[in-house]
Amino acid sequence: MKKKKEKILTMPSLLELEKERDRERHALRWRRTFSSTLGVLIVVAALAVLAATMWVPVLQIYGNSMTPTLNEGEVVLSLKGSHFDTGDVIAFYYNNKVLVKRVIAGPGDWVYLDEDGVVFVNGQRLDEPYVSENALGETDLEYPYQVPEDRWFVMGDHRSVSLDSRTKAIGPIAEEQIIGKLVTKLWPPASLGGI
Structure with missing residues (x-):
């Protein structure tokens, strides 16, 4: 008879949980920074186009x-x-x-x-x-x-x-x-x- 391999689920260690939490926090910070930077760049580009059209073609x-x-x-x-x-x-x-x-x-x-x-x-x-x-x-x-x-x-x-x-x-x-x-x-x- 063949023996079935059993999956053994183990609870993550406290150290692994902290690493995962830090990774998620870092990803969240990066997404926030990226979206705010992108927003600023879009506003600056729109203002530059407006200025070029209105005052300095x-x-x-x-x-x-x-x-x-x-x-x-x-x-x-x-x-x-x-x-x-x-x-x-x-x-x-x-x-x-x-x-x-x-x-x-x-x-x-x-x-x-x-x-x-x-x-x-x-x-x-x-x-x-x-x-x-x-x-x-x-x-x-x-x-x-x-x-x-x-x-x-x-x-x-x-x-x-x-x-x-x-x-x-x-x-x-x-x-x-x-x-x-x-x-x-x-x-x-x-x-x-x-x-």
Whole structure:
């Protein structure tokens, strides 16, 4: 006859019970720490997305209308605001796209472009060290042109290819279209710095 093996149940020792209790406590502490850390990270990420959307949008440059100042693929940081000076680079909405151009003149200013593309604002030639080559570009406005109230006259730095306020299709930009002023390049690292 075969003998059956009997299972002998033994009571765990006090030492084993303490080890199991400590293991359970440690697991519970780890789960609490993990869930609270995850909660904090989710809140921080949501706040970062909100801040980036509301106050400091991050944009990527497409196209070459702002060369040599900005090149395709660069990532830039902008700040929300409503005061812009001549020479500031701004981003704005146009036909469900985001365009980036330079402020040439503000509300009420008179803009004149000669046949070579030299820009005059309120009778004064505009100093434009950021433009590598003047060009009249595509324009269908009559000059001198007065910028309407609450609007900004903008142009790209690469004047021969930029479509901007020189055309009636885009025209001067309304304040509600403006996303913000570009302040710094973030990417690639070699181009990191102010605009």
